[in-house]
Amino acid sequence: MASEKADDLLVVKDLSVEFFTGHGWERVVDDVNFTVGWGETLGLVGESGSGKSVTCMALTALIPMPPGRVASGSVVLDRRELVGLSSKALERVRGDQVANIFQEPMTSLNPAFTVGEQIAEMLRRHRHLDKRAAWDRAVEMLDRVGIPNAPRRAKEYPHQFSGGMRQRVMIAMAVSCEPKLLIADEPTTALDVTIQAQVLDLLKDMQDEFGMSIIFITHDLGVVAQVCDRVVVLYGGRVMEQAGIDDLYFHPAHPYTEGLLTAMPQIGPRSGRLASIPGSTPVPSALPDGCAFSPRCPYVVDACRRGPIPLVELPGGRLSRCVRADELTLVGTR
Amino acid sequence: MTAVDLDRGGAHAAHDVLLSVRDLHVTFKGRARDRPVRAVNGVSFELARGETIGVVGESGSGKSTVGRAIMRLIPAESGQVLLDGRDLLTLSRDELRSARKDVQMVFQDPYSSMNPAMVVADIIGEPLEVQAGIKGAERNRRVAALLDAVGLSSRHQMRYPYEFSGGQRQRIAIARALANRPKLVILDEAVSALDVSTQNQIINLLEDLQHEMGVSFLFIAHDLAVVRHIARRTVVMYLGKVMEEGPSERIFERPAHPYAEALLSAVPIPNPVTQRQRKRVVLTGEPPDPSNPPAGCPFVTRCTYVMDVCRTTMPEPTPVTGGGIVACHLQTSGPALAGGSLVDLAR
Secondary structure, three states, X not given: OHHHOOOEEEEEEEXXXXXXXXXXXXXXXXXXXXXXXXXXXXXXXXXXXXXXXXXXXXXXXXXXXXXXXXXXXXXXXXXXXXXXXXXXXXXXXXXXXXXXXOOOHHHOOOOOOOHHHHHHXXXXXXXXXXXXXHXXXXXXXXXXXXXXXXXXXXXXXXXXXXXXXXXHHHHHHHHOOOOOXXXXXXXXXXXXXXXXXXXXXXXXXXXXXXXXXEEEEEOOHHHHHHHOOEEEEEEOOEEEEEEEHHHHHHOOOOHXXXXXXXXXXXXXXXXXXXXXXXXXXXXXXXXXXXXXXXXXXXXXXXXXXXXXXXXXXXXXXXXXXXOOOOOOOOXXXX | OOOOOXXXXXHHHHOOEEEEEEEEXXXXXXXXXXXXXXXXEEEEEEEEOOOEEEEEOOOOOOHHHHHHHHOOOOXXXXXXXXXXXXXXXHOOHHHHHHHOOOEEEEOOOHHHHOOOOOOHHHHHHHHHHHHHOOOHHHHHHHXXXXXXXXXXXXXXXXXXXXXXXXXXXXXXXXXXXXXXXXXXXXXXOOOOOOXXXXXXXXXXXXXXXXXXXXXXXXXXXXXXXXXXXXXXXXXXXXXXXXXXXXXXXHHHHOOOOHXXXXXXXXXXXXXXXXXXXXXXXXXXXXXXXXXXXXXXXXXXXXXXXXXXXXXXXXXXXXXXXXXXXXXXXXXXXXXXXXXXXXXXXXX
């Protein structure tokens, strides 16, 4: 299988994450497999509760444990297993080899330190720069991500920046140690559309300059079309489909992907009623037997409700977790 | 790009005007030493009966403040808000109380706009009792009918807000807003927090209800694709001012204001091929501080077409071919567009 080749940066295998709740251990990420190639941007797509954020937080053990736990699976970054690493070893991985940016930068920045100090701290810890060199590099990074008057603004605190500028600060901090992998969890969702465009362009520039791979988590299929090379579609904590960007949009191979694509309102000429997927997303404690999407699927047959549905490989190296993937002709982006 | 029906915008004038907002100003005065923030600075538009108008713009554009000022949740500094010819801004407290029956509002987060200790039957029934004096069996019958109208069942009546999903809660908020058959419902980012398929269910519901009840919607949103779908006309705001207004079809296909053009260009399109091919206008910088706006046109600091006159004088609204108005010096000065679209301007 193409996704098993050794030259991938990240190989996630059979990853399952559980949380302890009133109903015992509930599985919110179930046997998730995917890879990220060097320099590639992988989109992780799904609605609220699909498990996309938990999957990515589990990669570097960012989920609170307890109540969470990685129940099974392996996460190999550049041939090194991350599951089971000591917290000290993980600390060296985070920030240095894997960096995260989130929807709300204010929750990741320390309000009590200037942004320059926070970036310099990263460089001192991971790159062992001295105080002066770390500060200079921090200012250089702030300038590089488009913060006007960086030498002065490096001495300001996070609350003194606008939402868009704060996300730029986060990006400067994330790429300052030249990580191999950047995990961006809804990084532009809270931003205005013109600022989103700037930040997406900046991420692309940073990727070109530093050659890092990106996992881009989002619910916005417009953003995915703009930034991603390949996409993993999650639903109910499971991978429903995995495909290259053009295949996914023009020839979806899972009914859930079709549902998401046809539901996207278009900016073009108005066309009747908006399509929608009936019902709502399932909660982990109430997943149906068989396919997680079966209660909402317009193509459901009896076989969908029986036993675990395997993720099958289709021509072109793409994957679909649908028993009818071979026979269905689904509608993609027109 | 398809051909545009130039006459479509003109049809609006023949419609029955329900809401007329005229030169609305809302100013937030902080401490005495702070500069006042002119959140809404001379906004005018009209909304026809049974129609939907979209108000779009980014954070700080004043779009939500317009909605709140119409509801009189915050005081306007000057201007008029005429609902069926009656100025809501000059009503006394008692008059306002009865007028509120006609104007209702739905917010982004229904959970924070509902009393968590009340069951659904009371959340929806309260406006019936308070505003229309409908009690007892008749109230219960109306509540059941409203729940049915928004796609919930009457067995949900005795449940609390926390027992519902986000989409269902928004349905309850809509049922409550429609309880007394208002003439106007202001929807402030009412579908923004929902997943796309739930969002579409709510939009379809709103369209059905509008069709049945003839209610008008003022749809405030940052999502342009949603506004394109639901609103017959669109108002584009920036820093408290209307940059462009007109039929949605015309604005989305042939924007006449550089800000409208840039805003549309920034919307990611869910099509990877289109996305790779299209030329985008990426605006530099951020909107200016609303307490310290630039002189002249507020968009002057980010506009790619800026001319000298823009830095000194706010352009007057001028008519656009295809309907609506635009406030931009490009229409009258320099390479004058004279009512045309920016699409026609050779760069």
